[in-house]
Amino acid sequence: MSSSPDSGPGPGPDIDVLVLGGAGVDTIVYVPELPLPYADSHMIRPGIETRAGQTGDFVALGLHRLGLRTHHLDLVGADPEGDLVRALHRDQGIPLTEVRQPAGTKRAVNLVGPDGRRLSLYDATRGHDDDRLPPHTVKALAARSRHAHVSLTQPCAHTLPLLREAGVTISTDLHDWDGSAAYHQSFAFAADIVFLSTTALDDPERTLREIAVRGRASVVVGTAGAAGALLLTGPDEDLHHVPAVTPPGPVVDSNGAGDAFAAGFLYAWLAGADPVTCALHGTVAGAFACTVPATRTEAIGRDALLAEVARLGSPDGGPRPVPGHVRIEG
Template sequence: MTARMSDHGSDFGNGPGTGTDRDIDVLVLGGAGVDTIVYVPELPVPFADSHMIRPGIRTRAGQSGDFVALGLHRLGLRTHHLDMVGADPEGDLVRAFHRDQGIPLTEVPQPAGTKRAVNLVDPEGRRLSLYDATRGHDDDRLPPATVKALAARSRHAHVSLTQPCAHALPLLRDAGLTVSTDLHNWDGRDAYHQPFAYEADLVFLSATALDDPGATLRDIAARGRARVVVVTDGAAGAWYLAGSGAEPVHVPTAVPPAPVVDSNGAGDAFAAAFLYAWLAGEPVDRCARYGAVAGAYACTVPATRADAIGRAALLAAAGDEDGA
């Protein structure tokens, strides 16, 4: 299985910048895919023979890894994306997304096809995602040589919750990288998420499925190697815990710069802005404030578009023009 740099059109390893040069700030693993956005009158969708959908149905590239990579790139971090991508129309959209945004993509062939989902979005911006579970296999792997080569060039790795990425975690550790991950709507118990939760230095997750967010924060910090654990909770803000034995700290929401239209991508935006500050050595409270600002901005962007806050706007909205 050969990885390919789609933005250069050559096999990975033959281009400039290879070797031990740390020319990548964040290596994003996994989470490349395509969403079909369907606006519905309400969630759950009322049973009917049919619904007239406005403003229409649109398919666009952009799943969790894509949006984290976009957020980091817009904030000025040298970002590289690695994932399995199919030779299909969805894969073409993913390749075009990275080419148009200027984000390098190393793609590994995925015979099962590019990841895809249907997102139902209601008038309040709430989302229900239907993922195509056929677009992957239990034995999918990112080639170790490719992971090692990219890791040798990187300062940090952000790992998505996909099967190939779980097997890449030891390789990233061996390379000496710090690692972050997003557990999304983990319930705090499902065993699949545990290697990600306990092997990352920085852990993000949503409060959506948690009975006791504080207990989950403490459990991850106590059982894993996380320096910081962050739980995002929509309009209620977020909570972070910095180290085992610490107490959770509340992070208030930021004021959106425009009307809220969609929550899609808010968690990815939060993670990207938090990482931007964290990698600059900023204190955790400032990292969290940046995350809140970027998440609020993302809620003003329709799900049919791919956009992320830039560095100047982030710092201005955070009241911190002299920050990271």
Template structure:
């Protein structure tokens, strides 16, 4: 079957309620006056990856469980307005939702409603196989029940990526995702020894590449047994919210991955996309476009860190650019 989709995104559809707070952690008080207000909008991890890769010109399809509720209507409208095909599987428990507390410096604290899934929830294997067979790659969000879809994806023969987010390297919930994916993203936030965890993922699983993002410190790239630091990219505007930065990084990386770029250029694409995402208020959904990303990825003043220039030269030499 000829592929009609570049990236199949599984899971991570839902809504966030954004609450701006004067500081994080938030001290106890009877009440706070919130400015610029409280906004509920569609967009969780899978939605943001689907948005990011679509904005970069990749053909995308998203599948997840959704409820017959107002939150599900927001998710359906999100995909309809952006032209992202969506396969929805009915969820009796309702659409996933979360509350994000956002501080003045753009940091966020997410409170996820864990009642929106149950053991009987499934993404139908036949549907997953059919969508995967028509796709070049699958990005699997760690929301339940996506781990149960991993065997069907493997049978379909697509490459797989996943984002473990703030995994501590110990929680067993994340392991099926970590060990089944060809490309693994995660954050260093909860890792005592990021390199050890990255190498453990590569040694025990299928991952050819492991990327650990570290916020303003950039990211760490493990490929072919070699660990490389990828410096952060200077955002094109003031940082207002870090929500979705990791999803944007993954989207940029996947653009390079599917284009056959070397891993260093893929990481640079990810860093550019992630930096842009930090300039977007969490109350709206936006992502960097392909032309803008490619232009920023070759801009000599993109960052003040000379190491990025060195990495860029090495990437250009390797790719013959």
């Protein structure tokens, strides 16, 4: 669906989280192993499927399933891929403000191995350097929002000063940043909460501390898959290790696990929970995502998240579950 950024029920925030960017379509190809051996052809089972859902879509869905009032803003094409994105938001009930993208909707091919690892191939022709999200639209939606989650796409970089002016807190996900690529730095140093994968980092602690020192982040989280996550709450604070949790089923795909972690973390953070408790919510949501095949777009619900956090929470001062209703009222 498309919605007007100027509509809303009067003063005060009526959007808990504004998600910017990251709308697109993935074609999922299950392969016998990664890296895929060279051959003239491979027989693919259970088949090749195309579905809507990239990083912004997954974060928006995760937040929405947890009961937060979520709104998604991005450039979307007038093409079959755009129809899939629009249908996903319509069917899930997630408001979408779409800006027309003449180059077409973002798309990618994900090769998924038997162990759930993936290799993503992104179509770099679906955008231009001068792509922008209209400033008046960003400002209007930000004025209605409590928090903004900014995807790591080129148009979103230009929204960061606008969001800061609007006074909303900002989170971002740097994904597999190597700790030095210049493109990611504007996101890393402008956000209040920074998520990133430790996969490509030679020294994760050094990178997390650099983000905290050079930027404005009060929380930096490095996710490490089955090794859990690293949590830093200030440049001079101790680095905290958050253990991984056991997934509720077989691990079939890691696609969307980082997005699910961010959604679970933000759910607890908006409820006022401490960072360790927020990270526990994130690990539970991320573990659930690893049990969902890449051909489906699904996220953990609030009741299931809270039940698992309550089960894992320690009675002697460890992480505690947040209230079951965290909606932000104006």
